Amino acid sequence: MTKTVTSTLTLSGRKFSKKELIGIQQTIKTFPNLSLTELAQTICEHLSWTTAQSRNKHNACLDALEKLEKLGLVELPSKRLQKKRESKKVVWTEQSQAKPDIDSSLAELGSITLKVVTDKAEVTLWNEYVDRHHYLSYKHPIGAALKYFIMSDHPQPQVLGCLLFSASVWHLADRDQWIEWDKKDREKRLNLVINNNRFLIFPWINVPNLASKALALVTKQIRNDWQTAHGYRPVLIETFVDDSQYLGTCYQAANWECIGKSSGKDWQDKVDENNRSGSVKSIWVTPLHKHFRAILKNQQPAKAQVDLDESFVNLWGKVVMIISDVAQEFDAKWQKRKRVIDSLLLVFLIFRLVFSNNSQGYGTTIEEFWHNCLRMKFPLPQKKPISASSFSDARKKLDENIFKVLNQRIIAAHDTLAEPDNQSQRWLNHRLFAVDGSKLNLPRELTLKIRET
Template sequence: MTLKTDSPFETDPPVFLLKDLTTRALETHEYALAGQLLEQQHYLGDCPAGRQLLQVVEYQGHWVALLDWGPACWKLADRETHIGWTHQQRAQRLGLIVQNRRFLVLGQERMPNLASRALGLSLRALPEHWKALHGYCPVMAETFTDIEQFEGTCYKATNWKPLGLTKGFERHRADYFRKHGRPKKLWIKSLNRNSLRILTGMDVPKAYERGLNQNSPERDLALTKGQMLGLREHFQKHFTDPRRDNRTYPASSLLVFITMALLAGRDTLTSIQRYGNLLTNQQRRWLDFPLKKGTSVRKAPSWSALYNFLTQIKPDDFASCLNLWLGSNLGTLPRALAIDGKWIRDQALSLCLSEHETGAPVAVGFAEKKSKTDENKREGEQTVALKLYANTNLEGATITGDALNNNKPQAHAITQAGAHYFLQLKNENRHAYKAADRLAQEGSPLLPTRKNPTPPTDASTSEA
């Protein structure tokens, strides 16, 4: 009796037979059989951990190839360089890439034609197979080949792009890697003609939102590693720690951490403290957080540690010191800025100019300590904004803000600083709203139209 897992081919089949190959996603009850075949015939064995999709390629009901797809590698320098990812984009959008972890052509002989055809079929079906299970289509695939055993012929034939060799490490447990001494070649394959645009664009299309990691703390990092280290060094030199004792956390570390948390949208002391708990151990090491006793784990500051620190520092000293560093880094920052106000410890209102794409800060200011009310927020935010515009190099920048910032003093201050602005307009400001609506109905100034266009001349009735 012939089993469906018995390959019908003893040698590489001719091209006309390859046209009859089909592919489908395996049902859950078929996973055990597929895992058994991978364990027996694949040189790496089965890899059920993290499995998210199994595909089978068939010829007249017989299995001829198996493909195991799972999550992409957390970090690959060559991949990140090729895509053009920032750390935040990688952390948020890694789920849009899938990895071909196992590819097995059933049978005792190598069959390059069958392998290439099977891989091509599976790739074309992969986005829809993945969407049926996970609700979105991946836009890129990656895989590795052992350079000591395989040349990657089938990957070349199906237009995968080689990106270089790995450094010969494998993941061990959750956060550590160990050297195995067998570098592998990295390959990538775009599954969508707009894959790079989706992976690096400012906004991800709605159809791919289910593939995003919305809970990654690295997604919210407004500073790169180099900027974090540079800012911490700057605070060490230019900020005087007012605390006399209880310096478990260096002032420079806490100031950088609070800045990052505010720019990541954490606008209460509790949310700032929780933000620290989400940081990885490596990110905590960058911030020079202390080690937990007897472990290699860095501990994030507690609510009381943050509160005690914030009640002892002068917000204006914090802001002026930070702005000094930001001013020296303006040349490396984009010039599209957003203005936004947040509260610290429910007393001091902070106002920040930050870049649109990553949230990296450009300038900050603080209002006087007042109770947390809507009226105080309006007054404080507008006053501090005028101070920021006057003391920050905004030449050529574009400022965006909400309707609170749309008033004559702010608009005048922005233009006086050599910047442009896009400020939200609501119908509470009736006269300005009506004027803007009237101008919009007249058409775009970039594509003007004649008010009294000349009627077209009928060529058949025109004089010769």
């Protein structure tokens, strides 16, 4: 006999209301013939309990159901015997064989980049390389994961190694103490910590500082790559270094921090000191966000949650100055006398109209723009909004080439501020600037390259 629900509960990082818990009890009674897997999927659908990519949190739900059963709040169906799934053996081919030794400096390899591995053939090759040349071989990652090839472009494009990032370890005493994490916060925000559980520089690659270079690159781009692949941005990376095999020198050179040791079975909440399943390893971490600790503890002030890196802020500071300077230049071309409506105001209003996607008229857009500027204490020529007809008349006098000039100068500013080796905003080594619905004429060499791939 199941107990009566009397209060809310937090399970598997999710807070369940009394009403939701009663709903789970009713679902289990209504569908007694469902398997545990089908039951978990059904409950996830009822509660809209999904990941950032709208996938049901099936494993988290199963864990919550088991905890509810231990509390006597539900009676789950018996587990059905299933044939144990055998992991598919990785087949080694000639592609992953050792290559001739490369002994060179980092500079001689040209540009070093990280390529996200998603293509089926490349995933197969990545698995082969790791299974064949990594001392821990290949194991299928659990949960969200991201694979990279470490690439160079000189003397020709070539793969130098592999990186894998996946779900973080559930419970790690020294890490949790370093973060000052309690169990409740860890359950809710563990997904914001990811684990670098495979790092391979091929044994035939003898290039000093290559490993630390790859680690430095990944901290710059993995947040965006993870967002693209899994719908959210992590704030901390952890990894384990077996002290009997390695010293962790490359992590130290890349400014990672050693924060303690694993216990051998720290992924469990209850550690059995007499039943360790793994060797003790050093724990290394690197933050991906300057407020990572506050975010993980849910203490981040609302204003500080805006995630803008320094280069982005610097660029927008330049953009504001560019728009102001160009507007003054074009004022001299069409204004015969000082007017309420100048080029700067016209540019901002036109931008605002473009962002509205023609969903409202000029008058409404101008009134909203005026109200927001006054609220933010942005200087305006008068307190009362200008009329839509006045805006239309002035817009006709403004030379449309102002936007070409703005485009050229903003791109030039971006290139000036961008780091020389930053490839994160490039496509086939070309930087693109476009908006939805636009058309792009590609150079012939790029067109041919697309056809080849």
